[in-house]
Amino acid sequence: MSSSDSSGPRDLNGRVVARGRLARLRSRLRGGGGTGPLGLADDVVVVAGSDDDAIASSTALDASSWRAEEEVILRHDLEVPADRLADAAAVAALDGYEVVDDERWGPRPQTVDDRLEVLVLARVQLLDAMHLSQERSRMASLGSRHGGIARRWSVLQRPPGGAGH
Numbered sequence: 181m182s183s184s185d186s187s188g189p190r191d192l193n194g195r196v197v198a199r200g201r202l203a204r205l206r207s208r209l210r211g212g213g214g215t216g217p218l219g220l221a222d223d224v225v226v227v228a229g230s231d232d233d234a235i236a237s238s239t240a241l242d243a244s245s246w247r248a249e250e251e252v253i254l255r256h257d258l259e260v261p262a263d264r265l266a267d268a269a270a271v272a273a274l275d276g277y278e279v280v281d282d283e284r285w286g287p288r289p290q291t292v293d294d295r296l297e298v299l300v301l302a303r304v305q306l307l308d309a310m311h312l313s314q315e316r317s318r319m320a321s322l323g324s325r326h327g328g329i330a331r332r333w334s335v336l337q338r339p340p341g342g343a344g345h
Contacts, residue, residue: 193311223339231332251306251337254305257332268323298331315333316330
């Protein structure tokens, strides 16, 4: 269940990319600035995000400091009834999302509706506007199916020039 169970670079769908021996050797010879694959425990900063459903993913990314060639942590803040949290988290886990129940990226969001609880989901992946739109839609559907809503999304990356953790 933990992101450390399977490490390596991720694709646009959050899946670990299998690299052959030749690709691993080339990577070692080239260096790589000492940064390995991104993980949910790495030091990251928010580079893009919104709580406005109407903003286009491409617009949000274009106006941000997001670096397309680097992996991101895609974070979604949902609000669902307490008795549906586990079910929603289990469905999200099928797509590689993990529940983040600490304050590693700042204070946990507060709910707008007292009947709902916050569910923070995150995964590592490469990102483009199309896949961000797909994931936003997927999370809106997940929230709705479980009696809640997708409140906000965020894209996190290592600080520019950062060396991993």
